Amino acid sequence: MLLPAQDPAAIAAAAQRLAAGSLVGMPTETVYGLAADADNASAVQRIFDAKGRPSNHPLIVHLAAPHAQAVGPAPDWAALVAPYARELPVFALRLMQAFWPGPLTLILPRRAEVAAVAAGGQDSVGLRCPSHPVAQALLAAARAQGVNGVAAPSANRFGRVSPTTAQHVADEFAGLSDEQLLILDGGACPVGIESTIVDCSRGRPVLLRPGMLTPEQIAVACGQAVAGRDEAAPRASGTLESHYAPQARVRIMDARSLQTALDVLGANASHIAVYASAAVKTGAGVARRTMPGDAAACAQELFAVLRALDRPDVRLIWVEAPPPGPDWDGVRDRLVRAAA
Numbered sequence: 001m002l003l004p005a006q007d008p009a010a011i012a013a014a015a016q017r018l019a020a021g022s023l024v025g026m027p028t029e030t031v032y033g034l035a036a037d038a039d040n041a042s043a044v045q046r047i048f049d050a051k052g053r054p055s056n057h058p059l060i061v062h063l064a065a066p067h068a069q070a071v072g073p074a075p076d077w078a079a080l081v082a083p084y085a086r087e088l089p090v091f092a093l094r095l096m097q098a099f100w101p102g103p104l105t106l107i108l109p110r111r112a113e114v115a116a117v118a119a120g121g122q123d124s125v126g127l128r129c130p131s132h133p134v135a136q137a138l139l140a141a142a143r144a145q146g147v148n149g150v151a152a153p154s155a156n157r158f159g160r161v162s163p164t165t166a167q168h169v170a171d172e173f174a175g176l177s178d179e180q181l182l183i184l185d186g187g188a189c190p191v192g193i194e195s196t197i198v199d200c201s202r203g204r205p206v207l208l209r210p211g212m213l214t215p216e217q218i219a220v221a222c223g224q225a226v227a228g229r230d231e232a233a234p235r236a237s238g239t240l241e242s243h244y245a246p247q248a249r250v251r252i253m254d255a256r257s258l259q260t261a262l263d264v265l266g267a268n269a270s271h272i273a274v275y276a277s278a279a280v281k282t283g284a285g286v287a288r289r290t291m292p293g294d295a296a297a298c299a300q301e302l303f304a305v306l307r308a309l310d311r312p313d314v315r316l317i318w319v320e321a322p323p324p325g326p327d328w329d330g331v332r333d334r335l336v337r338a339a340a
Helices: 008-019 043-050 076-081 092-101 131-141 168-172 215-222 255-268 294-307 326-339
Strands: 001-003 023-026 031-039 059-064 104-109 124-130 181-185 198-199 206-211 249-253 270-276 287-290 317-321
Touching: 001 008, 001 168, 008 023, 008 031, 008 124, 008 181, 023 043, 023 131, 023 168, 031 131, 031 270, 076 092, 092 104, 092 206, 131 168, 168 294, 198 215, 215 326, 249 255, 249 326, 255 270, 270 294, 294 317, 294 326
Parallel strands: 001 181, 023 181, 059 124, 104 198, 249 317, 270 287, 270 317
Antiparallel strands: 023 031, 104 124, 198 206
């Protein structure tokens, strides 16, 4: 069931579904999520089952933003995360103050009695406060019905390309009935790739998954240098070597190598699709999309482009390597995992 998110009745119906333990396709600013009550173990298990996701691969819990007055105290982020987090380091609070609501997930020590299934059995939990107005309307309506937090990984089959439109979600889960899945159509996601994930559970900020927030932005906001992922890091969403993959095989190439390969194949390149910013010459029958020169614009369309190029007649998707620099880290990460 796909409902327009602008309709208050649709938000109310989706909140009722969450309270009843059912699944909801929910738009966020990053990608669409497959949502369920984070504190309902059987509901969370339905997420794992629908996606074909391993039960030890943790989910991110989404929270409704506290109401901030135009004049008065700032949002009480500590109170917001208290039902799930047993500790809140000062640097983590600073990150909330700087970037929430927004595309940032923080890994915090988990209260033992909550969200064990959503956390994949770990003693830490990923928390996020999304900025999408539809997500916030749904989270607030669900909270009014007793749902404190909503577990919501990307609404796609495990390991496949993330969805950035409601139709993508409907296509992914066409086998589920209207009773099993309600989808809120909130339009295309404005960010387009998943949130940046920072581990705050071990006394210092550690970047687990890049997104559209750079390490420098994170370091400035929290007042500490950001470390890279290490072997002791908790498991986190979207950090497996192979992820975000279309059916066609993805290969990342520099512009010169891409053009050379196309020239060698000539008329035999019709099974190839190309996503490149350079003025690559392609023969007849080769699907081609132009990669934006701006990292944010590329991120916003990336998954939709991969889905569009992943046609039955396409066996290979050749992608020009993104430019160097931290602004492109999130896009680069998704492409490398798609090509793994």
